[in-house]
Amino acid sequence: MKDRSRWLPIAQARAPFWAGVDLGGTNIKVGLVDDDGRTVAFHTEKTLVDRGPEDVCRRMGESVRTVAELAGVALSDIPRAGLGTPGPQDLKAGFIIRAGNFPGFDGFNVRDRVSHHAGLPVTFANDATAAGFGEHWIGAAAHLESLVLLTLGTGVGGSIVIGEATIDGANSHASECGHILVDPAPTARMCPCGKRGHLEAYASAKSLVAMARERIDAGTAAGLTQAVAGGAELTPELVWAQAKTGDAASLELIDTVARWLGIGITTLLHTLDPAIVLLGGAMTFGGEPDPVGHAFLERIRAEVRERAFPLLVERTPIRFATLGGDAGYVGAAGMARAEHLRLHPSDA
Amino acid sequence: MKDRSRWLPIAQARAPFWAGVDLGGTNIKVGLVDDDGRTVAFHTEKTLVDRGPEDVCRRMGESVRTVAELAGVALSDIPRAGLGTPGPQDLKAGFIIRAGNFPGFDGFNVRDRVSHHAGLPVTFANDATAAGFGEHWIGAAAHLESLVLLTLGTGVGGSIVIGEATIDGANSHASECGHILVDPAPTARMCPCGKRGHLEAYASAKSLVAMARERIDAGTAAGLTQAVAGGAELTPELVWAQAKTGDAASLELIDTVARWLGIGITTLLHTLDPAIVLLGGAMTFGGEPDPVGHAFLERIRAEVRERAFPLLVERTPIRFATLGGDAGYVGAAGMARAEHLRLHPSDA
Secondary structure (H helix, E strand, C coil), rough: CCCCCCCCCCHHHCCCEEEEEECCEEEEEEEEECCCCCEEEEEECCCCCCHHHHHHHHHHHHHHHHHHHHHHCCCCCCEEEEEEECCCECCCCEEEECCCCCCCCCCCCHHHHHHHHHHEEEEEHHHHHHHHHHHHCCCCCCCCCCCEEECCCCEEEEEEEEEEEECCCCCCCCCHHHEEECCCCCCCEEEECCCEEEHHHHHHHHHHHHHHHHHHHHHHHHHHHHHHHHHCCCCCCHHHHHCCCHHHHHHHHHHHHHHHHHHHHHHHHHCCCCCCCEEECCCCCCCCCCCCHHHHHHHHHHHHHCCHHHHHHHHCCCECCCCCHHHHHHHHHHHHHHHHHHHHHHHC | CCCCEEEEEEEEEEECCCCEEEEHHHCCEEEEEECCEEEEEEEEECCHHCEEEEEEHHHHHHHHHHHHHHCCCCCHHHHCCCEEEECCCCCCEEECCCCCCCCCCEHHHHEEEEEHHHCCEEEEEEHHHHHHHHHHHHCCCCCCCCEEEECCCCCCEEEEEECCECCCCCCCCCCHHCCCCCCCCCCCCCCCCCCCCHHHHCCHHHHHHHHHHHHHHHHCCHHHHHHCCCCCCHHHCCCCCCCCCHHHHHHHHHHHHHHHHHHHHHHHHHHHHHCCCEEECCCCCCCCCEEEEEEEHHHHHHHHHHCCCHHHHHHHEEEEEECHHHHHHHHHHHHHHHHHHHHHHHCC
């Protein structure tokens, strides 16, 4: 757990406790949080996806017991655990479908197997959705009635939370805000999903790198060309570093990403009118304190200002998320709590 | 009430009853429906908006009493009424804001005044949202968990219903699906809302007429030019009639509307994953039985097929709504029922 500011000594914690599991392609993160969402124990280990789904689920379940032991909390004080995984999923059935990074997981009931190994009922969630729920519970959207979160990473994830409900869809495919159609032109960029013109084709780390590569090839990115020739890897971090030195091409690339995000966010404002829009994930260029991150956010806001209803422009903050890499497990734990309270209203 | 097939003799009705009021710029429609949404009495009268908000609200409230009398139902058997009005609104405060067609209504609490005159508690709703709730309750989306409805009229209205909840937004501005940003080009068509590239700028009756006018002016719409020269008014109905005769320009215009709708619907599928997408309103070209209406719907489906996730294309029906002009008051009544059951769960 990177940020220890949300870490709480167990003596100050408020029971009951909730476990959250965040399954990634590289790492499993497991946290135990108290009833106010404050972390009292954390454990992480490599996913080792090649060991197969049963092994991964066993270790996720055991990690829930591990964090309980680390915190000195009895399993009987943890009513439920939450599990967030990458999609696409069948949330009702409890499994991941057709996820290239998780061979053998298609149709394997991860929810029930983690539940078995943890010895707790499990709430199954999309990882991006869980991250949004985390921000809603204790992060940048705490005390607000709703939010949209765009997670800018390798791809572009989305989360829509309204009240205590997440928007999951009839087929577990809602909140895929990375696939808002932003460019209807036949020449629009190809999205990794195989269709043209989706937001992810313009606003993901992968797209930024692809657009940077195109500029290098076209000879219109002297700074980046020089850096890459000097051995640097072409990454969003390199573009960010170059932008900080004032490199025009890098600044333009980041400006382009921001512009497309503003176009997608306009549609989100008009269809969902959330209380706040958050941007999270690795590709936020250092966040608001960083001059590049600040300019990025301002450019997004300017684009929305030009395209959206003035009332919503005025009333809807657009900000960076605050939970970072903790959002996933905190949100999964929060969703477990919300489901428990729905099932047992007398516990509220 | 145009369609008497949903009309029910009072002897077959199931209590309690729910009143629905649909406020339009021209007409007020008021219906009384039974607990299964079947209409037992209906009344309509001119809105006469120039008489001012108090007069309009008094007549809406009295009309609720009128339909109760028509059906022979005691007011005590009607727990609540629903009121749908055009937006934009402040739903929490109970009034219409800045609606050009309703001078004097800005800030006037229509919800409380109708409640006063009807002698019933009133649920306040957006008219497009109410229409979607009607389709959800007893129309084309009955027994489905969610829907998106696009209402193609002078403008393009939207309704998003998930479970028993309508998506209203933090500022009563959600579900404005007519303002999905479909065209980011600087040359995009201007939307009546004052911003460029929104769906309504391409898929409303007003836009269709504007695009037809442009073709006439450009000399690329011989059939329409001749019809207009012969005294016909340039309306969606004229374009539809010309399309039925095989007029190429008219068919292309309807094709263009369908294409833009498919682009907007793609975004709605990826963000909301509704169980069904419905198209309602006056501009549906005779509906599915009409060859033009059929081609229109097929063109929309084809566009979505090209742009959306295959799983959602396969699983999400795109159909015409079925309640027509009754959707508004039926849905307002249904929303009143849903709110009553939320407030009084023991009545469920």
